[in-house]
Amino acid sequence: MQIQKSYEALNDTGILYLVGTPIGNLEDMTYRAVRTLKEADLIAAEDTRQSRKLLTHFDIPGRLVSYHEHNKQASGPELVRLMSEGQTIALISDAGLPAISDPGHDLVRLAIEAGIPVVPIPGANAALSALIASGLPTDEFTFIGFLPREKKDMQRELTRLMPAPGTLLFYESPHRVMRTLEQMLEVWGDRQVCLARELTKRFEEFARGTVSQALEYLGEHPPQGEYVLLVEGRSKAEAAVAEAAWWQELTLEDHAEHYVQQGLSKKDAIKKTASDRGLPKREVYNELLRD
Numbered sequence: 001m002q003i004q005k006s007y008e009a010l011n012d013t014g015i016l017y018l019v020g021t022p023i024g025n026l027e028d029m030t031y032r033a034v035r036t037l038k039e040a041d042l043i044a045a046e047d048t049r050q051s052r053k054l055l056t057h058f059d060i061p062g063r064l065v066s067y068h069e070h071n072k073q074a075s076g077p078e079l080v081r082l083m084s085e086g087q088t089i090a091l092i093s094d095a096g097l098p099a100i101s102d103p104g105h106d107l108v109r110l111a112i113e114a115g116i117p118v119v120p121i122p123g124a125n126a127a128l129s130a131l132i133a134s135g136l137p138t139d140e141f142t143f144i145g146f147l148p149r150e151k152k153d154m155q156r157e158l159t160r161l162m163p164a165p166g167t168l169l170f171y172e173s174p175h176r177v178m179r180t181l182e183q184m185l186e187v188w189g190d191r192q193v194c195l196a197r198e199l200t201k202r203f204e205e206f207a208r209g210t211v212s213q214a215l216e217y218l219g220e221h222p223p224q225g226e227y228v229l230l231v232e233g234r235s236k237a238e239a240a241v242a243e244a245a246w247w248q249e250l251t252l253e254d255h256a257e258h259y260v261q262q263g264l265s266k267k268d269a270i271k272k273t274a275s276d277r278g279l280p281k282r283e284v285y286n287e288l289l290r291d
Contacts, residue, residue: 014083017090020123024200040090130196130228140166158187174223192232
């Protein structure tokens with residue numbers, strides 16, 4: 001087991017600082033973050049042009065280097081080499097905490113493998129900021145980030161997450177948020193949601209209600225800005241019903257045949273089977289077609 005002692009006692013090695021930056025409001029920058037950036041030998045950033053604006057605002061003269069998804073294979077090992085030689089590097093993202101839904105995680109892993117201390121400098125985070133103001137349960141939650149782009153992959157992931165009991169946290173872009181909500185409605189039903197956008201900025205907004213109400217609202221107010229999408233998890237009552245379901249021991253074919261015997265058409269039987277199991281209709285249809 002690798003043990004990392006307090007970084008303050010380390011004088012003979014470089015350090016990787018993970019520095020939280022504002023997600024909108026510059027007043028959310030901490031004193032510690034400013035000091036760390038001023039003292040670091042290098043500041044690694046996703047978008048150096050965007051980060052330069054932040055550094056200029058706080059009068060931070062640090063040397064910026066580029067580290068992002070498209071150059072991490074080459075840049076990561078080089079940054080680790082510099083830290084191994086004693087340099088301190090502060091990693092920042094365009095907004096919020098680095099290493100969350102960005103390539104910072106890969107640099108953290110490389111640093112740990114090289115025995116370099118990794119020190120978090122806490123700061124703003126969009127997902128957690130949205131969660132505490134959402135009105136949805138905060139005692140248990142799961143951060144997912146961005147869902148897959150392809151519809152079938154998204155449905156598969158939503159189906160996997162269906163039994164999750166805690167609040168689910170997603171990031172979504174304005175041009176995809178309605179399609180994501182439509183898939184959630186189809187797979188999960190009309191759960192409670194909160195749409196949070198423009199957090200800490202002038203036009204900060206929270207829209208709370210059901211999935212169908214959120215779709216109706218976005219239909220009247222076209223999506224703008226980046227979203228944190230929060231969705232209630234499956235309740236204990238729903239979980240108990242699912243576990244006690246009469247069809248638990250049946251195959252998909254026998255499940256659908258049960259409804260056919262009750263007089264439903266094959267199409268409606270498949271639809272009902274999919275609803276019982278919390279599966280996309282297309283997935284059940286394709287499975288039965290294969291059989």
